[in-house]
Amino acid sequence: MTHQPRLITPDVLIIGGGPAGLTAAAELAGRRAGKILVVDREQDAGGIPRHSDHTGYGLRDLHRVMSGPAYARHLLQAATAAGAEIRTSTMVTGWADADTLDVTSPEGRYRIRPRALVLATGARERPRTARRVPGDRPHGVYTTGQLQNLVHLHHRPVGKRAVIVGGELVSWSAAVTLREAGCTPALMISQYPKAESYGAFNAAGRTVLRVPVATRSRVTRIIGKGRCEAVEIEHLDTGRRRTVACDTVVFTGDWIPDHELARAAGITLDTGTLGPLTDTALRTSLPGVFAAGNLLHPVDTADVAALDGKHVAEQVVRYLNGERPSDQGVRLIADAPFRWVAPQLLRPQDPAPARGRLLLWTDEFVRFPKVTVRQDGRVVSRRTLAWPAAPGRVFRVPSGLLDGVSPTGGPVHIGLR
Amino acid sequence: MTATPRSPHDGVYDVAVIGGGIVGAAIARELSGCDVSVALLEARDDVGDGTSKANTAILHTGFDAKPGTLESRLVARGYHLLSAYAEATGIPVEHTGAVLVAWNEEELEALPGLKEKAEANGYTRCRIVDADEVYAALPDLGEGVLGGLTVPDESIICTWTTNLALATDARQRGTTILLKHAVTGVEEGTEATTLHTAAGEVRARWVVNAAGLGADHIDRLFGHDRFTVTPRRGELFVFDKLTRPLVNKIVLPVPTSRGKGVLISPTIYGNVMLGPTAEDLTDRTDTATSEDGYAFLLSKGERLMPRLLAEEVTASYAGLRAAIDRSDYLIEASPEQRYLLVGGIRSTGLTAGIAIAEHVRGLLEKAGLPLRTREELPPPPRMPNIGEATLRPYQDGDLIDRDPAYGTVVCFCERVTEGEIRDACHAPLPARTLEGLRRRTRVMNGRCQGFFCGAAVTALLEQHQTDDGCRSQHKDNR
Numbered sequence: 001m002t003h004q005p006r007l008i009t010p011d012v013l014i015i016g017g018g019p020a021g022l023t024a025a026a027e028l029a030g031r032r033a034g035k036i037l038v039v040d041r042e043q044d045a046g047g048i049p050r051h052s053d054h055t056g057y058g059l060r061d062l063h064r065v066m067s068g069p070a071y072a073r074h075l076l077q078a079a080t081a082a083g084a085e086i087r088t089s090t091m092v093t094g095w096a097d098a099d100t101l102d103v104t105s106p107e108g109r110y111r112i113r114p115r116a117l118v119l120a121t122g123a124r125e126r127p128r129t130a131r132r133v134p135g136d137r138p139h140g141v142y143t144t145g146q147l148q149n150l151v152h153l154h155h156r157p158v159g160k161r162a163v164i165v166g167g168e169l170v171s172w173s174a175a176v177t178l179r180e181a182g183c184t185p186a187l188m189i190s191q192y193p194k195a196e197s198y199g200a201f202n203a204a205g206r207t208v209l210r211v212p213v214a215t216r217s218r219v220t221r222i223i224g225k226g227r228c229e230a231v232e233i234e235h236l237d238t239g240r241r242r243t244v245a246c247d248t249v250v251f252t253g254d255w256i257p258d259h260e261l262a263r264a265a266g267i268t269l270d271t272g273t274l275g276p277l278t279d280t281a282l283r284t285s286l287p288g289v290f291a292a293g294n295l296l297h298p299v300d301t302a303d304v305a306a307l308d309g310k311h312v313a314e315q316v317v318r319y320l321n322g323e324r325p326s327d328q329g330v331r332l333i334a335d336a337p338f339r340w341v342a343p344q345l346l347r348p349q350d351p352a353p354a355r356g357r358l359l360l361w362t363d364e365f366v367r368f369p370k371v372t373v374r375q376d377g378r379v380v381s382r383r384t385l386a387w388p389a390a391p392g393r394v395f396r397v398p399s400g401l402l403d404g405v406s407p408t409g410g411p412v413h414i415g416l417r
Numbered sequence: 418m419t420a421t422p423r424s425p426h427d428g429v430y431d432v433a434v435i436g437g438g439i440v441g442a443a444i445a446r447e448l449s450g451c452d453v454s455v456a457l458l459e460a461r462d463d464v465g466d467g468t469s470k471a472n473t474a475i476l477h478t479g480f481d482a483k484p485g486t487l488e489s490r491l492v493a494r495g496y497h498l499l500s501a502y503a504e505a506t507g508i509p510v511e512h513t514g515a516v517l518v519a520w521n522e523e524e525l526e527a528l529p530g531l532k533e534k535a536e537a538n539g540y541t542r543c544r545i546v547d548a549d550e551v552y553a554a555l556p557d558l559g560e561g562v563l564g565g566l567t568v569p570d571e572s573i574i575c576t577w578t579t580n581l582a583l584a585t586d587a588r589q590r591g592t593t594i595l596l597k598h599a600v601t602g603v604e605e606g607t608e609a610t611t612l613h614t615a616a617g618e619v620r621a622r623w624v625v626n627a628a629g630l631g632a633d634h635i636d637r638l639f640g641h642d643r644f645t646v647t648p649r650r651g652e653l654f655v656f657d658k659l660t661r662p663l664v665n666k667i668v669l670p671v672p673t674s675r676g677k678g679v680l681i682s683p684t685i686y687g688n689v690m691l692g693p694t695a696e697d698l699t700d701r702t703d704t705a706t707s708e709d710g711y712a713f714l715l716s717k718g719e720r721l722m723p724r725l726l727a728e729e730v731t732a733s734y735a736g737l738r739a740a741i742d743r744s745d746y747l748i749e750a751s752p753e754q755r756y757l758l759v760g761g762i763r764s765t766g767l768t769a770g771i772a773i774a775e776h777v778r779g780l781l782e783k784a785g786l787p788l789r790t791r792e793e794l795p796p797p798p799r800m801p802n803i804g805e806a807t808l809r810p811y812q813d814g815d816l817i818d819r820d821p822a823y824g825t826v827v828c829f830c831e832r833v834t835e836g837e838i839r840d841a842c843h844a845p846l847p848a849r850t851l852e853g854l855r856r857r858t859r860v861m862n863g864r865c866q867g868f869f870c871g872a873a874v875t876a877l878l879e880q881h882q883t884d885d886g887c888r889s890q891h892k893d894n895r
Contacts, residue, residue, distance in 0.1 A: 005814055041829050042869075091826040093811060102812075104832075106821035109814035127866035129732045134706040137734065139851075142867070149872035156872065220708065256729065263659055 005102070006110040010037040010085075012316055013101070013114035015092050015261065018047020019302040020293025021120035022075040022086075023061065023309030024316070029082035033317050036084040037112070039103065041091035045079075046072025047122060049302050051148040054176050060303035060355070061310070069152075071302065095264055099288075116316050119276065119284070119291040120309065121258040123298035125170070128222065128251050135222035138229070144174040144252045151181045159247030163231050164188040164211065165219050168253030168392035170299070175211050178250070187244055188213045189233055192391050194365055222249060253392060255298030262291070272340025272361075273298060279345035280353040280399075281315040282308065283325060290316055297342040297359045300394040304355070311354035325350065328407055330375070335415040337364035338395075348407040357396040362389040362416065370417045373401050380404040380412070389416060422591020422791070423454040429609045430456040430593070432786070433621035435600055435635055437464035439576070439770040440762050441627035442583035447774035448625075448781075449590035451788040456619055457584070457592050458612065460599035460631070463853045464846060465580030468629045469767070470856060471704070471736025473653070473682060473693060476500065476510060476572040477768040480535035480543060481672060486745040487776075489538050492765045495772035496570075499579070502771060506582040506797045508575055509685045509804020515571035515667035516546075516554055518562055520720070524671035525563045531671070532566060542569050557663045557724045571667055575685045576767050577856040578800050583770065585798040585845050590791075594846070594887045595619065600628070603638040605754060623786050625777060627759040630701045630739045639756050644747055646760070648701045648737040651693025652710035654718070655732040657864050660689045660725055668721065679717040681725070686831070686859055687805035688731060691718045697740070704735045731864045738763050748776060752784035798845070801837060803859050810834050827877065828870040830863020835877065842881030854878055 011034025014021045021038055022045060029036045044050060049057055052068035059065055066074070080086060090105040092112075100113040125143040140159050142150070150156045158181045164171050167190030175185040188211045214233060220241060221232035230243045257275035268285035270277040275298065276284040276291045284291050292312040293305035329347035334340050339361040343353055369389040373380040381401045389395045397414070405412050423431065434445045437459030445457040461467065476499060479492035503510045519525040528545050535543045544567045551565040552558060588594050595616065602613035603624075612619045626635045633646045661683060670678030682690045694710045711733070718726050741747060741761035746769075750757040757780060759773060766773070782788050802809055810816055810823040811832045817824035822836030841848045841857035848854035851861065851874065860874050861867045867874070 041826060089825055091811075091829060091832075093826075093832060104811045104817070104824055104826055104834075106817070106824040108817050108824060109812065124865050124868045126729075127868065129866055130729050130864070132711055132730055132733070134708050134711055134733070136705045142871070143865075145865075145868035146871040149869075150875070154872040154876050156875065221705075225702065260659070 006108070007100070008110065008112050010035040010112065010114050011320060012036045012116045012118065013112050014038045014118040014120055016040060016047070016120035016122055016293070017042070017045030017076070017086055017088065018120060018122050018293060019049065019075055019306035020309040021118065022046070022079045023306040024118050024120065024292055024313045025079040025084035025086070026075070026082045027310050027313030028316060029079065029084040031313065031317055033320060034115070037114070038079065038084055038086045039090040039092060039112070040086070040088050043089055045076050045086050045088050047302070048145070051152040052173060053148070053152040054173065057302055061306040062303070068302070075306065092261060094261070115288065116319050117289045118312055118316060119262055119289065119295055120293045121261065121295050123255045123257045123294040125251060126254040126256055128249070130256070131251065131254060133219050133222060136224050138222065138224035138227050140228035140248045141222060142248070142250050144170050144177070144250055147174060147250050148177050151177050157181065158183045159228070160184065161186045161246045162248035162250055163244055163246040164250050164252055166190065166252035166254060166392070167192055167213065171252040171392070172209060174250045174252045175209050178248070183248055185211045186246055187211070189217045189219060190215055191218055191236060192216070192365065255294070257295045257298045259295065262295070265289070270340065270342070270344050272334055273342055275342070277345065278343045279325065279329060279347050280343050280350045281325065282312040282343065283315065288319060297394060300359060304394070308354045315351070330405060330407060330409060331411040332358070333411050333413050334360055335413050337362050337416060338414060339363055341414055346402060346405060346407070346412065352399045356399050358399050358402070358414070360395045360397060360414065362395050363391055365390050366416060369395070371397050371401060372415045372417065373405070374413045374415065375405055376410045422449060423452060425454045425456070425593070428620060430454045430619070430621040432456070432623045432625060433458060433612060433619055434625045434627055435612070436627035436629055436632070437584060437594070437596070438467050438469035438627065438629050439465065439580045439583060440629070440759055440766050440773055442580055442587055443770035443774035444625055444627055444759070444777050445592045446583050446587035446590060447778050448788065449587050449592040450794050451790055453786070453788060455587070455592040456621060457587060457594045458598040458600060458614060458619060459594070459596050460615070462596050462849060464584040464594070465577060465856065466852070468737055468739055469576060469580050471734055472576055472764045472767055473680065473690065474574055474576045474685060474767070475667060475682065476574040477765055478540050478568060478570045479538050479765070479768070480540040480568050480571070481531065482538055482765070483744060484534060484537035487748065488746045488765060488769070491746065491769040491772040491776060493539055495769035498771040499574070499768055502582070502797065503574065503579070507800045507802055508578045508582055509802060509806065510572055510574045511683070511685060511804070511806045512570065512572045513666050513683055515568040515669050516551055517566040517568065517669040517671055518551060518558065519564045519671055520561055521563065527671050528564060528566045535568070543567060554666055555664070555668060557722055558668070559720050559723055568669070573667065573683060573685050574767070575804055578803060579767060579770070581846060581857065582798055582800045588845055589795045589798060596887050600635055600638070603635070610755065623755045623757070623781065625757045625759065629762070630737055632739065632758065632760040636758055636760065639751070639754060641758070644741045644743070644760055646701070647740045647742070648698045648703070649740040650696045650698050650703065650735050650737055652706050652714065652735040653690055653692030653733065654714055654730050655684065656689040656691065656725055657729040657731050658687045660728045661687050663722065663725060664689045679714065679721070681721055685804045685806070686862070689725060691725065693736070698737070701737065704737060706733050706735050710735070729864060732862065732866070746773070748773070748780065750780045750784040755786070757781060757784070801840060801857070803857070810837055827873055828860040828863060830865050831859040833858045833860040838874065838877045839881055842878060843883055846887065847883050848878065849882070851875065851878060
């Protein structure tokens with residue numbers, strides 16, 4: 001290549017212009033932390049809320065409620081107003097060396113070498129192929145992300161009768177989008193046994209959405225040449241199978257972080273979340289590289305991701321000022337039925353996690369969960385929480401439960417009864 | 418001799434080639450380099466949409482073919498012809514080499530015989546290696562390797578670009594490409610044969626049947642009953658690109674009487690592939706994947722490379738091989754009918770395609786069709802690079818400076834740019850469907866399968882939709 005790529009050297013580079021990245025940018029720029037650059041590969045910054053055209057955004061971070069697109073615009077404006085630079089249609093494609101990133105944009109191919117880096121690349125839903133669902137490969141099979149993109153950003157028609165695979169918060173969001181597009185959500189399929197598992201919606205909400213749910217079920221085959229015609233589903237307990245006619249299938253939830261850049265840099269990942277393993281200051285295993293948002297906890301709501309961004313900003317400032325973490329620390333380990341906990345590392349002198357909460361994902365529904373923290377065979381604390389632990393949404397645990405943990409002890413186990 | 422291609426005389430082509438897969442496209446390309454008018458009839462809405470799109474995409478040395486067969490000869494020659502053609506056109510190729518791995522004593526004992534077989538096929542670079550050497554090349558292989566046979570020239574290639582390059586080349590040499598022309602009936606006349614198709618009649622003096630899975634049906638329309646195609650389904654898993662460092666060589670099983678078995682191969686797009694299964698079906702359209710197929714592949718993969726299975730599956734697909742009830746290619750001319758059959762071309766047809774076309778040309782000449790090479794043929798097309806081993810548009814700063822559309826990444830997982838999508842929609846054989854666009858650019862083939870880009874890609878395809886005349890036989894296609 002004759003081309004010599006240009007190099008730019010901001011103080012902080014934030015990869016990903018969703019709620020976490022934009023909030024971190026606004027906060028850092030507001031603190032006069034130097035030149036703050038946000039790059040986003042999409043045409044417009046704002047992340048997933050841009051195409052989630054329903055209300056409910058902004059509650060925890062802005063203390064008011066607005067639609068996804070309005071929320072995205074608000075965050076973008078706040079970051080820009082604070083002085084951060086946002087570059088869209090700008091994709092980080094890899095690492096040129098240990099501190100330098102390769103970038104492709106319509107303005108050209110160039111490199112960025114920041115003093116500190118925040119990965120805020122978010123998460124995506126596992127598509128049908130990654131879930132290893134066999135059958136035909138017809139049109140009309142989507143993830144919620146693609147569905148909402150089609151409907152809300154591109155105003156395209158979808159089919160008439162849909163099956164929704166999954167019973168997470170986002171699955172209900174898919175149902176709303178389908179209804180708006182004139183497509184009947186004919187059935188929701190969930191592996192979980194109880195209606196309470198389906199997220200935050202109360203009975204009234206479910207009545208409004210009117211989606212029948214097949215519990216303890218999974219999709220075993222997609223049927224249809226050209227256009228989708230049906231899915232075959234199996235009851236997990238009886239093994240009984242039946243086909244359900246539909247021209248649209250939406251695979252929802254089952255999140256995986258967009259961890260490609262983290263993995264390419266050799267950053268240690270957590271085996272539960274598959275996102276970078278971080279301490280409560282949101283540091284990754286690579287000095288100067290931080291992570292925030294749904295890359296770390298796939299997937300929590302947009303406002304929680306935004307609050308991560310706010311939290312990480314202060315830690316980045318401390319890093320830029322020369323502060324370095326203790327090399328001591330204990331690992332937090334999520335015991336079954338928890339699938340993961342974030343963050344995963346507790347160091348002495350570090351701040352409490354964002355919002356003073358540990359985030360966990362459960363595979364079992366427990367209405368009155370008793371959370372137990374153990375270290376070296378000793379119960380550090382035990383508390384019954386007032387909110388249920390439900391599959392399909394993040395379970396929050398006050399980090400005060402860790403107060404008795406010894407920073408020089410063994411791994412800390414977090415369990416549920 | 419003439420420099421310009423012949424037009425059909427009174428609406429009658431000199432040759433009609435049935436089947437727009439790799440073999441049919443290669444034959445049309447070869448013949449349209451001669452002083453004859455050629456039509457290429459494809460049943461589907463794009464070339465390369467049948468068996469050719471879903472194979473294991475290996476450029477075979479032919480080391481393991483049955484010595485003395487037509488297949489052995491054409492694969493060996495095809496390897497060199499296609500390698501040179503890939504160089505000229507930019508078809509992505511990576512010379513990774515292969516290791517045939519023995520997992521038990523029986524397989525270990527089979528290695529010397531395989532080496533001798535390779536030598537009988539004229540391939541002399543195989544070497545028998547011990548387990549340490551196998552693990553040195555492929556450290557992530559599962560436990561229990563006893564030894565291996567190296568095949569240093571076995572390579573991976575882009576089957577999609579190969580098909581498109583051959584068909585584009587044929588078209589630029591004057592072949593009329595007729596899509597959605599499934600042949601439903603044959604009427605033999607004294608001067609010309611009339612092919613009844615889904616899109617009207619096509620008349621030609623000579624007919625070449627390279628219809629792949631449908632070749633026996635077409636053959637029966639010509640009054641023959643010499644073979645039956647059994648669709649043999651092969652299912653494959655494509656693993657995430659993050660697995661590619663695990664597999665830098667093609668990992669072949671020792672072939673048994675039950676077939677070639679399951680292999681692990683890097684793909685030209687930077688993934689790792691596990692497969693195929695082999696299952697004889699009756700339905701020639703059944704390219705569905707199956708629970709049994711998945712279970713089988715996963716059990717094989719668990720043994721071959723457990724680390725691979727911990728990674729994400731990006732895609733799974735099934736292809737159908739046109740297996741026939743004999744162990745060699747079936748290529749025969751019927752001069753009295755001005756008809757030639759190209760049947761039983763299995764997965765080696767990707768490698769052998771251009772050599773098959775040469776062979777077909779010779780048979781047609783012998784059967785009475787005069788074929789003189791034209792002078793000043795158009796140069797072969799330069800195909801867009803969709804392979805991972807050489808510079809792709811998103812990495813090319815000079816190119817982006819000249820045309821910012823190559824700096825606008827639309828498909829994030831596969832790094833496909835707006836410029837490439839635009840080009841594919843306006844190419845000589847343009848993308849008309851999302852599937853066609855996927856094969857030309859890799860768009861939507863990545864780990865998110867359209868989560869981020871699906872809607873944008875659909876919009877771009879519509880925005881750039883063009884009519885190149887390939888759907889209708891009446892329009893001038895040059």
